[in-house]
Amino acid sequence: MSTSRWDDLLPRLISAVIMVAVGLLAIWQGGLVFHALVVLVSGVMVWELVCMLDSKRSKSSLVLGVVAGSALMLAIEVPVSFALPLIMLPSMVGLGRMExxxxxxxxxxxxxxxxxxxxxxxxxxxxxxWMAWLVVVVVVTDVAGYFAGRIIGGPKFWPRVSPKKTWSGTAAGWVGAAFVGLAFAATTGAGVGLMGISIAVAMASQIGDIAESAIKRRTGVKDSSNLIPGHGGLLDRFDGMLGAALFIVIAGQLVDLPTGTP
Structure with a gap:
């Protein structure tokens, strides 16, 4: 087995441990602490996005990142009817600034x-x-896919867009998510249907990953930024979470999750 497959494992692990520690603390605290972390990460991801799409707009990228973070910070504090236009505002503001x-x-x-x-x-x-459930599903999907893809290999999922992703890694992510769903179903009384929801969340996470890969391929960049050793940028690390969270927003209109601990 070639050691080159594992060249990025150590920096990925170190960065992952730090990110997990910060994330777990914020999730545990909830409230303002968690809101602040989500706002910061979202603003940085918008900054990375602008830098990838329009490298000549270095000043605009910072402005739009701040606008996005500020809009999100306000959105969570107001009723949903007023939060929605705030969420859309940075998209409208940026359209006129992008070349x-x-x-x-x-x-x-x-x-x-x-x-x-x-x-x-x-x-x-x-x-x-349920916040922990979502995070664990996304993390297990990513980790299972990473190791299965490198150990098993096999046919590529979509080589033109993401040459490293394999069908074995993709399927391993679904299996890992199913086990997470089963474990949470057993401890929360949510029922075995949570396995199916968890697999769907894993699929949404993988679609989020592929979508970001497509943007990078189109813009000719390897990583969204170099902020995180072994992982690239925040978009590279949280692209799966974007897909999963967006899916939950939509699926939440169809499936009721029981309330968890505060």
Missing amino acids: RGGVTYAVYTAVILLAGYGLMALRDDFGLT
């Missing part, structure tokens, strides 16, 4: 902010248990 990639920016920025809003609402309304 290229404006439509992609507008759509993806709306996804980032809606996903961030969904994460904060999930923690606020459903408690620690």
Whole structure:
């Protein structure tokens, strides 16, 4: 087995441990602490997005990142009817500042902010248990896919867009998510149907990953930024969470999750 497959494992592990520690603390605290982390991460992701799509707009990227974070910070504090235009506002503001990639920016920025809003609402309304479930599903999907893809290999999932992803890793992510769903179903009384929801969340997470890979392929960049050793940027690390959180926002209209611990 070639050691080159594992060259990035150590920096990925170190960065992952730090991110997990910060994330777990914020999730545990909830409230303002968790809101602040989500707002910061969302603003940075918008900054990375603008830098990828329109490298000539270095000043605009910072402005739009701040606008996005500020809009999200206000959105979670007001009724939903007023939160929605705040979530869409950064997309509208940025359209006029982008020389290229404006439509992609507008759509993806709306996804980032809606996903961030969904994460904060999930923690606020459903408690620690279901926030932990979502995070664990996404993390296990990613980790299972990483190791299965490198150990098993096999046919590529979509080589033109994401040459490293394999069908074995993709399927391993679904299996891992199913086990997470089963474990949470057993401890929360949510029922075995949670396994199916968890697999769907895993799929949404993988679609989020692929969507960001497509943007990078289109713009000719390897990583969204170099902020995180071994992981690239925040978009590279949280693209799966964006897909999963957006899915929960939509699926939450169809499936009721029991309330968890505060």
